[in-house]
Structure formats: structure tokens, C-alpha cells
Amino acid sequence: MSQAPLVLVDGSSYxxxxxxxxxPLTTSKGMPTGAVKGVLNMLKSLRKQYPDSPFAVVFDAKGGTFRDDMYAEYKANRPSMPDEMRVQIEPLHASVIALGFPLLCVEGVExxxxxxxxxxxxxxxxxxxxxxxxxxxxxxLVDGHITLVNTMTGSTLDxxxxxxxxxxxxxxxxxxxxxMGDSSDNIPGVPGIGPKTASGLxxxxxxxxxxxYAQLDIVPTLPIRGAKNLPxxxxxxxxxxxxxxxLATIKIDVPLDIGLDDLHLKQPDAEKLIELYTELExxxxxxxxxxxxxRAGQVIAQEAPAAPTQEQDYVTILDQATFDVWLKKLNDAKLIAVDTETTGLDAQKAQLVGLSFAVKPGEAAYIPLTHSYMGVPEQLDRDTVLRALKPLLEDPTKAKVGQHAKFDINILANCAIGGDQANGIVVQGVAFDTMLESYVLxxxxxxHDMDSLALKYLxxxxxxxxxxxxxGVKQLTFDQISLEQAGPYAAEDADVTLRLHHALHEKLQAIPSLNAVLTGIEMPLVPVLARIExxxxxxxxxLxxxxxxxxxxxxxxxxxEAFEIAGEExxxxxxxxLGVILYEKLGLPIISKTAKGQPSTAEAVLAELAEQDFPLPKVLMQYRSMSKLKSTYTDRLPEQINPRTGRIHTSYHQAVTATGxxxxxxxxxQNIPIRTAEGRRIRQAFVAPKGxxxxxxxxxxxxxxxxxHLAKDEGLLHAFRNDLDVHSATxxxxxxxxxxxxxxxxxxxAKAINFGLIYGMSAFGLAKQIGVDRKQxxxxxxxxxxxxxxxxxxMERTRTQAAEQGYVETIFGRRLYLPDINAKNPALRKGAERTAINAPMQxxxxxxxxxxxxxxDNWLTASGLDARVILQVHDELVLEVREDLVDQVRDEIxxxxxxxxxxxxxxxVEVGVGNNWDEAH
Structure with missing residues (x-):
């Protein structure tokens, strides 16, 4: 059996x-971490690839080397290490050691x-x-025993x-x-000799x-360009x-204090890794x-969590007496955590499997209803349990907390008690949602998922x-999971939700403006979105x-058409x-390259080439646009029609975008294109029912x-107050x-200027958009x-405030934190400044x-009008309105x-009406 290879990692290169x-990647405190994560990912990959191998991860030591003594200009033209890279060295070294890799830094050599x-x-x-x-x-160094592997590109050199x-x-x-020399290390070489000439010689x-040098006389006879002048x-x-x-010769006789027997991987230091990964986020x-x-049987000593924990008292309820006890607990509690377990993640299709509740930290219960595996214990009758819980869950005065509560609201609304689809549970009284508490904070x-929040705050x-x-394909649905596992898992969900609320609520209470965003904007929206969905x-x-x-x-x-332009299929x-056709056959200019050094065929590159009036990129852009419309919408949307309702039910997400x-x-x-005729036609397929x-x-x-409003600029205020066309006024x-x-x-x-300035467009970007030179x-x-x-x-005030406080705010007090606003890297800092200017508006x-x-929604509910919101896209609401009520709804909305x-x-507010979305818009 062949020996596992010794794996030597060039840590400095990576x-x-x-x-x-x-x-670039930074923590919430602005610490750069992208290089650390990239190198550690590579090391983890290598460890999986060579599980039985000895390893050494080698970095350059601080200070000069013997090559600096040999040639004072060695590496002299290499720019100094960026601060954003330097601060990552120490945590990278510590993480490498904690992962169990031998790490070497030897002074005086590279x-x-x-x-x-x-x-x-x-x-x-x-x-x-x-x-x-x-x-x-x-x-x-390569020989019959030594091979190079570039883990970042996957290439191998024997x-x-x-x-x-x-x-x-x-x-x-x-x-x-x-x-040929090496410009990166400032190895001079012979001027004018490049790779082809060097290899030819x-x-x-x-x-x-x-x-x-012993045969310079034969150099002019070699088949090398300019050979006569080379001697x-x-x-x-x-x-x-x-x-x-x-200078280019790698030493192979460095005195080392360790041998091959010292280069075996160690068990990762879990406590140290958790400490480091917590700091690095x-x-x-x-x-x-x-x-x-x-799994390895290690015990990890953890710091005290942010929120107090009690001993877990989790119950799986299988009998009426226990259920009655818990029903009283739920009615007596001031705040209860509620969670549902289901057969899937589509709230309009998934079936309810069970419910879990928590009444105080550490005390939670799971009520299984429809587990169906072989040998499952007898469960309480589903409809009996739901009827008993319905008054409690529909009571607006009984405060409830959930994690992504909108999902649970929809599941319970669709639960069809007694097989009657109209007889679900209309949950009310959801006062808090831990996902939204974290998001607003x-x-x-x-x-903002539960696992991430539990780790961060608890x-x-x-x-x-x-x-x-x-x-994978063998994953069980929740109804197939044994109650011995399902019960504690589901009860933990409710328990953690309640504990998270206590931790997050305290933080939000300390910042009244953020608490107002939660209670005045986000929480009231939850049931509204649930109804729309x-x-x-x-x-x-x-159609x-x-x-x-x-x-x-x-x-x-x-x-x-593309084949005709290319002259081949x-x-x-x-x-x-595509790269061969564009760059080798047609000779188009190479605008950018991929990470592997190949000329890029990305959409942005094709768009730039198309702007330069090259015909093939224009055709390719049109083709890609049609292909995306077809695969994403016209082919896919019919498949997404719910067979029960005959409608499409999108899911709205409150806790994804940074700006709210x-x-x-x-x-x-949100992304159906409307600038092309084909894109607008997709909106024509969203239709009103008869009547x-x-x-x-x-x-x-x-x-x-x-x-x-924010700028208080008299010119803009005058234009809007007098209902002028603001772009014409500008x-x-x-x-x-x-x-x-x-x-x-x-x-x-002027329109390009108005919107461009909002999004931080530079003079160069504006010039490109409106077709003038940069000076103009x-x-x-x-x-x-x-x-x-x-x-x-x-703009200047916002940049200053953002740099001083680390965040910007909306008119209503929502905050967007900007970890890069004081970054030393100019590109990161400028990007954060553009975000700072735009985020309050967006x-x-x-x-x-x-x-x-x-x-x-409040108006429609109170009025009882036969009209309902069916879509929200950007700054637009789309309603389905009975024909005879259109004028009334138009005026009221x-x-x-x-x-x-x-x-x-x-x-x-501009209002349009039609038989389909395109007509109405």
C-alpha cells in the first residue's frame, strides 16, 4: 500500500x-476576515482530500532574508502589505494551529x-x-516524488x-x-527576455x-524571434x-528543528476555534x-450565554390529561412562544404535523398530531386538539411570540379543521417575532434564522x-421522524424562541427608535403579508x-443569427x-478575465461589448434575455400554480434586504423585467377573475x-410642491x-443625474449612461x-454622520449599520459612503x-369591500377589485x-386599472 503524501501548504502565497x-468580508465591527476565511476553506478542503497525510502550513517569518543581503533591491518594488491584510495574519495563524495543522515560520528564509x-x-x-x-x-522542486497542486484553481503540475x-x-x-526575471520579487533577469524567449534559449x-553562456555563438541560429541580437x-x-x-533558487538545506515525524495533524482545539470563529463571526x-x-466526545467549556437558561423541561403530549394541564398553562401565561412542525416549507402546501409551545424559558411542550411512521405511539385527535387551541390562538389579547411567525400563521390558517378548508385558525395576538427583532436591531x-440567533445571543x-x-434524497419529512427525536427538537424550537425574545427585546427597549420600527411597522405587517400570500x-x-x-x-x-456572425455553429x-469564438476567431477586445485567467464571457462583459456595436455580443445579450424569461417565468410560472387554489402564491421576506x-x-x-416588450408581456398573464x-x-x-425632504433643498421642494416635472425642472x-x-x-x-446621484453614480458612470465624455x-x-x-x-452631512456613528437612519428610525464606513481600503470606504447616502432614501x-x-389592509378589513391586495412590488400595490367598486377603491387608496x-x-400615488397587471400598470 502506497504511503500518504506529505502535504506542504504555501500559506503566504494563499x-x-x-x-x-x-x-472583501468584514465583521460587524469592521475587522477584515475574507483572506482568513479563504485560506481556512482551502485547508479544510485539503484535509478532506488527504485525511491520512502529515501536513505543514508554512508562512514567511517577519524580517528580511539572506536574499536581501544578496541583492538590496530584492522585492523592493513590491507594495507594502495592505493594513487590511496585515491584521488578518495573527487570527489566521491562530486558526491554523487550532485546526490542528503544524505551522512553520522560520526567520531568515522564505x-x-x-x-x-x-x-x-x-x-x-x-x-x-x-x-x-x-x-x-x-x-x-517538481520531480518523480514531488507534485504541485493549486487548490484555488484545482490544477496539478507533475x-x-x-x-x-x-x-x-x-x-x-x-x-x-x-x-526572464520576476517583477513581483524584483528579480532583474535579462531585460527584454520573456517566457517564450527564455524557454527557447x-x-x-x-x-x-x-x-x-558557454554556447552564445549558436544563439543566433536558434528559431527565436530576434535571436541575432540576443548574444x-x-x-x-x-x-x-x-x-x-x-535569487530564484529555493534553498533545500534550511536547518529545521522538526522532522517528518513531527508533522502529523492534531485533533482540532474546539474551544479555541469557537473563540476565534466568534471573534471572526x-x-x-x-x-x-x-x-x-x-461526535468526538469532547466537552466544550462555554462562556455564560447572553440570556439565562434553565434546566430543560420538555414534554411530548400524548394524553388528554397532560394536554389539559398544558392548556391551562398556556391560558395562564402572559406570553407564549408558538411554533408549528410541518411536512414542508411551502406554507400554502405543507401539512401541519404538530405544534410546540413554551410558557417560560426551559419549559416547553410538543403536541404531535400526524406522525405516521411504523410503530408510532397513539397521538391525540388532530381536530380535537386544534378546536381546543383555536380560542387561545385567535385571542388578540393573548400575547404570542414566534420565529418567522408568518409561516406559522399561514400553516394554521390552512389547517382545515374537520376537513373544511375555510375552517382554519386565524392566529391573532402575535406581538413579537424574534426574526424581525434581530433584523430591526x-x-x-x-x-436571522433561529440557529444563527441562538448561537449569537444565547x-x-x-x-x-x-x-x-x-x-439529501433520503431526508425524512417531519411526520416520519420518531417522537423520541421529534419531541425534544420541536420543544427546543419554542423554548429557544422565547429565550431569544427575552434577549432581543431588552436590546430593542434600549433603543426606542428601533423598537418603534418593530412595533409600528414590521409587526403590524406580518398578518398583512400572510393574507396577501x-x-x-x-x-x-x-397565455x-x-x-x-x-x-x-x-x-x-x-x-x-449568432451562427451566421460566427461563421460556425x-x-x-x-x-x-463562446470565448474561442469571441476572442480567438473574431478578435474582440478582452475587457476582463476570469479567476483562472480566461477571457470573461459574463453578462456585464457582453453588455459592454454590445455597447461598442459588436454584433455577436448584441445577439447573445438578446438570447440570454429571452432564455431567462422563458426558464424563469413563462415555463416556470404555470408549474407554480397551486392545485388547491388555482393561483400563484409568492412568499414575501421581511428580513433579507439590508435597507428594509x-x-x-x-x-x-420583484424582478420581472418591464423595460422590454417580452418582459411586460409576462405581466399580461397576471389577470383579474371574471367580474x-x-x-x-x-x-x-x-x-x-x-x-x-431630507436635503431640504429649496429648488427640489419648489418643483415637487408645485407639481412640476422634476426631471424637466432639473x-x-x-x-x-x-x-x-x-x-x-x-x-x-437630467433624469439620469437625479437618479444617479441617489445611487452614488460617478462622473464616469454618468458619462457612460448619457453618452458624453467624463469632463462634460x-x-x-x-x-x-x-x-x-x-x-x-x-450628502456631505450624511457621510460625516455615518463615519462618526457607524450607521444611517431612515425618517422613521430604522438603522443601517456600515462596517466599512471607516475602512482604510478606499474602495470599501467609498462603497459604504454611497450606501450611506442612498440607504435613508431607499x-x-x-x-x-x-x-x-x-x-x-385595515381599511379594506373594516369596510368589508370586495377588494384585496394580491401583490406588492417595489413601490406598487396591486389589488383585485370587484368591477363596480373600482372608482371607490381608486379614490380611497x-x-x-x-x-x-x-x-x-x-x-x-398613480393608479391604473385593467384586466391584467400590464394594463393596470
């Missing part, structure tokens, strides 16, 4: 590559030299070696691989580097530098070439560590669903089918084939109005013309600020539409939506 190649020494000594003992690195210098990649053998790599003389150049730089050889990894430690600090790792149900929207599946066929025909025609969905805006999924109705109309009510230019100011003389192009440019666009922006000085003052718009939804907030300028 630190640099992870820092520059991966998206990581390469330590790796070279260990690799060659291991190879001499006939042990295979894998060096994990992205550094080409390491290719000199002897033949080195020859194929560099054109020379591993034995010639040092000579190759000496000739070495292959031509069948040797290295010594053989080359003189080589002679002139002979000394520098041999110095470069010494790698929350999902903490749960993994705790589970692994539990800080939308960006953590995920120091508690919950039992995951996968722990009891399994994974249950109502659903009527969709014409036949969508016709549209799918038409889109398919257009895609075929576009595919043929190819797979339009293959980035590799709602999002939707299954299907996502009804669809009414769409949309706030007009709400974010610009909020800008006027054009008149910026271009210095009378309002009546504003042209269509001027208005279009900057002049427009300068003139805009001169005419609207209040806007500039608002967040206030989100708050206003939420308040409007609650007001409209304008009032309720426009009064949702009081600003310095009026809120204008």
Missing part, C-alpha cells in the same frame, strides 16, 4: 491570493525555502510530496505538466526564472545558464543573470465545530433538522404557454466555446421626494434653459450641485410602502397611501 481574489527543504528530504526518503501553492517558483506549462523541464525552471542549448544582450547582463539565478463554522466535538450583523447550538431527518394571484397558464413557444422561436432565430451556453425593502421568492415577482379588475397603485418618484436648471424649452434628450440626461458629465454634476446646494450639503421608501400596506407619511413634499 494569503495574498485569497486577499486579492476573493470578495516559506519557499522551508517547503523546499521538507519536500526534498521527504522525497529522498521515497515519500510522495504534494505542495499546495499558486507560486510558479515552486515548479523547480514533471510533464511543468514541461507543458513552461516549455522547460523542472530542472531548468531556475534558469528560466533567471533569464534553454531548449536550444539543452541545458541551463552555464550551458547557454550581446546576454553578455551585457551576464552578471545580473547569474545573480537572478541565485464565522457563525456557521461554530456550529460545525460544536457538532464535530460532540441590526439588519446586517447576522443571519451561546446555544440548536439541534439542526438534518441531525434528526438526514440529508394566502390570497395569491390568478395567472393565465395558457404563458403561448409566450413560451414564441420566446423559443425567437431564441432559435437568434441562435441562427457553437453552444451559446458554453463559456469555453421586501423581497419575494417562489416566484420572485373583477386589477388596480395598480404606485408611488411616483418616491425616492426623489424623500431626497427633497434639466432647466442644469442646462440653463426655460422649462418650456427643455428637450427630450435634456430631460433624459462632471460639469453637469457640478452645475446640479450649484443649483441644488441642499443636496450636496445632505429605507424610508420601504418603510412608507409597509405602512401603506397596513393602512390599506390614493388617500391611504399618500397619508402613510408626512413629508415636506406631497406623496403622489
Amino acid at each position: 494569503l495574498y491570493r485569497a486577499f486579492h481574489a476573493l470578495p 516559506a519557499d525555502d522551508v517547503i523546499g527543504t521538507l519536500a526534498r528530504s521527504s522525497a529522498a526518503a521515497d515519500r510522495p510530496v504534494v505542495i499546495s501553492t499558486g507560486d510558479k517558483d515552486m515548479a523547480q 514533471v510533464e505538466g511543468v514541461k507543458e506549462k513552461f516549455g522547460v523541464s523542472p530542472e531548468q525552471i531556475i534558469d528560466y526564472l533567471a533569464l 534553454l531548449v536550444g542549448v539543452n541545458g541551463g545558464l552555464t550551458e547557454l 550581446a544582450k546576454l553578455e551585457e547582463h551576464r552578471e545580473m543573470a547569474f545573480l537572478s539565478y541565485q 464565522f457563525k456557521s463554522w461554530i456550529a460545525d465545530v460544536e457538532r464535530d466535538a460532540k 441590526d439588519s446586517t450583523a447576522t443571519r 451561546g446555544h447550538t440548536t439541534t439542526s433538522f438534518q441531525d434528526i431527518a438526514g440529508k 394566502r390570497q395569491g394571484a390568478l395567472v393565465d397558464a395558457k 404563458l404557454g403561448v409566450q413560451s413557444v414564441e420566446l423559443g422561436d425567437k431564441m432559435v432565430a437568434l441562435e441562427r 457553437f453552444n451559446l451556453g458554453s463559456p469555453k466555446q 425593502r421586501l423581497s419575494s421568492s417562489d416566484p420572485n415577482l 373583477y379588475k386589477l388596480l395598480a397603485a404606485d408611488y411616483s418618484q418616491i425616492e426623489l421626494r424623500i431626497m427633497a 434639466a432647466a436648471e442644469v442646462f440653463g434653459v426655460d422649462l418650456s424649452d427643455v428637450t427630450t434628450d435634456q430631460r433624459r440626461s 458629465s462632471q460639469a453637469y454634476i457640478d452645475r446640479y450641485f450649484a443649483r441644488y446646494p441642499g443636496v450636496l450639503e445632505y 429605507g424610508t421608501a420601504a418603510d412608507i410602502i409597509k405602512k401603506a400596506m397596513v393602512a390599506v 390614493r388617500v391611504h397611501m399618500s397619508e402613510a407619511a408626512t413629508l415636506e413634499v406631497p406623496l403622489v
